[in-house]
Amino acid sequence: MSTDPIWEQSHNEPEVPLAEDIAPGTANDPDAGATERATITIDGQRVETEAGATLLDACQTIETSGDVLALCSYDENAKIGPRSECRTCMVETERHGVVPSCSFPPRDGMTVHTDTERAREARDVNLDLLLSNHNLLCTTCGKNGRCELQDVSIENNVVDPRYGVMHDRDQLGPIDDSSPFIQIDRNKCILCNRCVEACNDVQVEGVLRMEGSGDDTRIGFQNGAETMMESTCVSCGHCATVCPTGALLEQGLVDATTLPVPGFTHKNSAEEIVGREYDHQPTQRTPMKSELETQNEPQASEQFTTARADRS
Template sequence: MSTDHTGRAESLPSVPSIDDPRPHPPLTEHFNTGTATDPDVGARETSSLTVDGEEVSVGEEATIIDALGEVGADEELSALCYYDREDTDRIGPRSECRTCMVETDEHGLVPSCSHPAEDGMAVRTDSTEAEEARSVNLDLVLSDHNLRCTTCGKNGRCELQDAAIEADVEVPRYGVFDDRDEYEPIDESSPFIQIDRNKCILCNRCVEACNDVQVEGVLRIEGSGPDTRIGFQNGADEMMDSTCVSCGHCATVCPTGSLVEQDYTDAATIPVPGFTQENSIGETIGEDYDGQPNPATPMKGNQTYEDDALDGEADDE
């Protein structure tokens, strides 16, 4: 079962076997593109508003963070679950991390990434309430993150690390990840991408990149509460058993070291004798995979083989 954009449950199509004469649907028909993305939240028309006293105009479909960008005020906000680069599709908004909170006269505190820009709106990024909200939410994210940065492949190029440095965070007010009893094992099953869920901040960027940009339908967010984690839509426990094609887009958009290309897992680590990423966690899974002949995982490769075989049978007829 899956859910549509309204949250209602809907049945997934059945998957014929190799011996089934019916047309075999491609894997991407097993999920609905767009389900990873929030409903449209942008303005319906061009609007003029003020940001910290400076007037700015934005076009249709703009959110407050677009207005902040026009005056450079977005540099003061982390916006860890928001992704908008000139060379790729926009991902989000998700309103997951709430590190982009601003204050408005009309609506009080709102997440700038997902609140529409409204004509006549007055926005303040520097109010005491807005700054405190961003600080609290950043500390909440940090409290549920492995902060052993010296063993991380994203050390020095991590958006969460940058946000903490810019906010002068020394010790998160809600504790640190080391207070937990145990870490999740690192998924080393794929020779292309490593998954370290201990560094995941549940921003959902990777899920949207996988489902809505690359349209592969591999990743999902599963579980609830403290058990919420990155998972696979086919229910696999390890990436090698998923339907990943190793495009790497999930690692590209990940703001932390949760998803890293294997060649870069140690690229930015500080060599400390006897202390590495793997032994700092204590456990890995998937090391028994000897190799992978091509980027597609075995399940994806087998599916391609079945599709080709069915196409051949159809041609014979």
């Protein structure tokens, strides 16, 4: 039996029929927070929580014994997260065992420990798993120095991830450099889902999705496109704003914080770049979006006929 409230609630609640007021995306997921106020104990400290709070919210109000990370959690007021994807925020409760603090509601009388061996091991293992599947050429990354994955790795004194790192260029997937505004480097994606929620629930554009399964899971496009330029992207940039790593970057920032390393640049860190034929596009809109907007505009002849009818 799962102890994850998001999983339990989503499988126990009756199915809600679709309606016009349900926005596309994931904003209508079950609320991860508590339904009422609670008083709990975290690392021996008494903490009072409000309705809607999670264990992570409670941990962030005090100085905890262990470092509780939360790479997939963002700002609930912006309808993004928590998703319980990265599992770097695990804590141990006396009744429920090790749980993801970002999506577990406080319950009155609960006792929580952040620095037990089981909680530390869970956080460390999950962080190392993220690093093992990540392009760690940080000095050639546009997010160098402002990457959340880099920050938590430094804070946790990670030197050699237990599951190794990707060194060979042929292990890396192609960089999507097709859009004049946003570059996608899936080799740096931690599958946190922030960009998908920002696109679907905040901007309500419905461009991005997570597709595939297992090792093949990746950022994809709802229209089935292979590149950003073939998608319906409007180049708002919100997905890049919420990305915790260098997986999504504004084109003007791709080399903003990189350090010169002989023989290495961001673009040659992978063997393939897709979308070069779209270099120097004069517009930030993708062709797909421009075509859709053109199709929705009234034709000139229709506008002229309507104007004559109005005058008569």
